[in-house]
Amino acid sequence: MSPSQLSLKLSHKLMPFAAAALLCLPGAASANSETVKIGVSGPLSGANAFAGKDNENGVRLALEELNAKPIKVAGKTLKFELVSEDDQGDPRAGVSVAQKLADARVRFVLGPYNSGVAIPASRIYNEAGMLMSTVGTNPDVTKNGYNNVFRIIASDTQIGASMASYAARELKIKRIGVIDDRTAFGKGIADEFIKQAKKSGMAVASREFTTDKATDFSAILTSLKAKKVDAIFFGGYAPQGAPMTRQMKQLGLNVRLLGGDTLCSPEMAKLGGAAVGANVLCAQGGAMLDKKTAGAAFQARYKARFKQAADVYAPAFYDQMMFIAETMRKTNSLDPSVVGVALHASSYKGVAGTYAYDAKGNMRQSPVTIYTFKNGAPVALASY
Template identity: 40%
Template sequence: MTATAGLLVAVTLTTPPFALADVTVKIGQVSPLSGELSHIRKDDENGVRLAIEDLNARKLSIAGQKVTFALASQDDGADPKTAVLVAQKLVDEQVAGVVGHANSGTSIPASKVYTDAGIPMITESATNPKLTAQGFNNVFRMVANDVRQGTVIGTFLVKNLTTSRVAIVDDRTAYGRGLADEVEKAVIAAGGKVVRREYGTDKTSNWMAALTSIRGQNPDGVVFAGGDTQSAALAQQALRLGLNAKFIVGDEACTPQFIKLAGAAMTGQMYCTLAGVPPARMPQGPAFFKRFEARFGTPVQLYAPFAYDTAMAMAKAMQEANSVDPKVYLPTLHKLRMTGVTGPIQFDDKGDIMNGAITVRQYEAGTWKDLDVVR
């Protein structure tokens, strides 16, 4: 045998008959990227985008294949019907998992679409407890739900702020109404009285009729469950009416945008809650916030760190299951134990984050100041 022939045989014997092709894994992300909530929810999309960039920088291989992650982003406009349509579109695109939907009113109807397709769905911010109470084994939540948030708000008002007469307003979305219902239960359980319930919609800008009705009940505490644009309008109009009460809003209004829009209505009597721990208490919070702003040219608005962790949790489950097939790695999500930017990540039997936190904040000197973290 010649030297050339020997080399040819050696190459033939040591080269596998075929090489596994690289694989592109699509991660879906759905939030209202247009409309009044877009400033918050573009934040979520960028959180997922940053996670995908970080994952691709690691040059991961799963089941012997080099994996490239890709973002498949959709705008549901915070509309339940649109949410179902874009969910089916992501299923048709064969995404391996979905980060979202961002809102409760869209997450609940869309979850059935993903369940039928066997695709994991992890919401970074939808807090209505009904989402994970449906019995779907593919649905998870990265933050504490509104049973927890509503309990904290109601208890804080009565026990910490010593209010006894509370008025509650909501925007009649699945999020707003659900949170308002939980607040009412908590206020009563803590020994307070709900003197008035009023509502509008997520498009309402004139709250004067509702506030006039509330003022007649002489409340010392007012709760609004809705987005930051509606919350700011309500706060400004309450100021014009001379409604002197402590004011607390839920997580969708616990934003820099609310402070900006509310203007002179922002005083030391303004509070909010956040479904999660504040940046200072996140294991990698300060570094993440700095890197996020450098990458996108804007500071984190609300739930970008949780959206980032959601995408990372999916990738971690794929690695541990050694598969990017949704049906194969889904069971691994139920057993997942990891520490993300936001802290420890582990889901309970329903798919809710375990030991989820609620942060209580107070307005002070142009910003939200963290008062307490309740678990």
């Protein structure tokens, strides 16, 4: 047998193996299907891991439902694949995660959770032509002019102002102390709260500072007690807010603790125990979920799937993923720039409300709900 005949014979024998190997390649399982990677960036470790996992679960539930009833784009059935990365709630780690997702050719990312991560990471996503949907509430998140950055909830301007208005009008607070944890989120929401508090006639007795790693707030609280404040507003996260409430009780500082969306979490009651109840109030973007038919049904599906109740932003992540998928179908495109333009020009009714974005990527209208705590869970009081 000549060398050429031998080579031809071997190639015929190897063809089935080559075909099998080709089928194992991503997106090559079928000419009629296409795998679409969806990235999630959030804190999956550390103090805020509960929130990162909840956000991831919101996306996961959406993808499982989309894969169960698949949609077609450009004649191909889409199969969505979750690619979740731990950004640790840290700006430097968040930038590394953004680059990793860009290198993996992920084109749609849900997250980050923290404003301080979202602001620097958005530059990487923008340069890579990716679409980012975040719950980072600091106004600076959407101020860089990136066309494909979307804030899928109310901003600090809306949340902080609503909490201040409620405190002045309904709680009749006259004199308040403010604490912020110096993160982009904590500073941003404290700034907005103070602006509206002053407009509403409240006196800001003092503004104190801590960190998002602190556990002892006794010196700050003792100082605020001496200033005879009627309430305290905390710009920060539940892992600090919960021990803060316990220490307030221990010091005999029997005033309300107010905060933003990050305190509207079962984690607050879990960590704070009996110290967290009607004395804690928080403001969160979105309408009262349990008052909506679709919201109650979502909560039931989430609990059945993950064996626990949804936390603060799982509904928003779920809704935005569904909005993106529906926009892919309508535009017949998987190009983030095409999908992004269409997101700006359309709206979507989700389980937590209606999503529509202005030119900067902010929600055109986003109701804010005030919550307190009862029996270890957030309970809605009013929506604005």
